[in-house]
């Protein structure tokens with residue numbers, strides 16, 4: 001079986017599917033023959049996204065779910081498994097960014113980012129594991145970040161949530177390995193999506209630039225799916241990110257991270273944002 005037909009007829013749920021990485025993953029899964037339940041909280045946005053992929057309409061389903069509401073997540077996942085007869089892949093991808101000065105963060109910011117980035121994943125895992133255990137198969141793919149393996153300055157809130165996602169996913173990967181369940185943590189560096197322009201509360205800042213080194217989501221999604229075929233635990237996007245992580249683990253990034261902190265502090269003082 002090749003990387004291209006591995007996903008054929010697989011039943012997949014992708015959260016945050018109307019935008020960025022979630023949209024690109026949905027498109028790539030559809031190209032590879034999967035049945036994709038594209039989940040989003042805003043019916044209009046999800047409809048717009050599925051319309052763009054209408055050539056795959058016989059294999060696309062729309063799911064409206066706010067990932068911060070446990071009952072909605074539970075019902076959405078159970079409904080898909082019942083309708084489709086099984087659940088092969090759950091992509092807990094929805095999330096918000098959060099690069100800001102720690103002293104500017106309100107407790108509401110903390111609550112929101114933990115709800116969207118961490119509780120959402122816990123809710124998804126909670127609903128999907130019993131279904132997959134019953135099947136004796138299934139793969140849960142949780143989106144963390146480079147900030148979920150290397151703590152980035154001015155991203156304390158975001159890093160907290162993403163380290164949580166990495167820890168949860170890696171721990172379960174070992175716990176369920178003998179049960180036929182697979183877990184992967186996706187750790188992207190900069191991917192060119194609208195996330196850079198949004199604050200935690202959803203405000204859009206059009207003037208904020210997407211970083212020049214950001215990778216197109218289409219390229220990221222292909223790499224992610226290829227690594228899922230290999231059942232890779234932590235998926236680095238791009239692959240060279242693994243070396244960066246080793247640098248942190250072996251304490252070789254001290255100067256780099258201190259310089260980054262200094263530059264971000266100056267940028268906030270000058271422009272009010274970090275780029």
Ligand SMILES: NC(=O)c1ccc[n+]([C@@H]2O[C@H](COP(=O)([O-])OP(=O)(O)OC[C@H]3O[C@@H](n4cnc5c(N)ncnc54)[C@H](OP(=O)(O)O)[C@@H]3O)[C@@H](O)[C@H]2O)c1
Pocket residue numbers: 015016017018019020021022040041042045065066067068093094095096097116143144145146187188189190191192193194195198
């Ligand atoms: N882009 C990067 O550089 C990068 C790097 C590392 C990690 N990541 C992670 O990758 C994932 C996808 O982000 P992205 O870059 O593709 O950003 P994006 O284009 O902004 O997409 C985020 C998605 O999450 C959805 N979402 C947010 N809150 C939600 C909620 N309460 N319920 C349901 N859906 C919700 C958004 O829906 P709405 O459109 O309705 O808001 C949107 O579809 C996130 O977990 C992010 O942390 C991204």
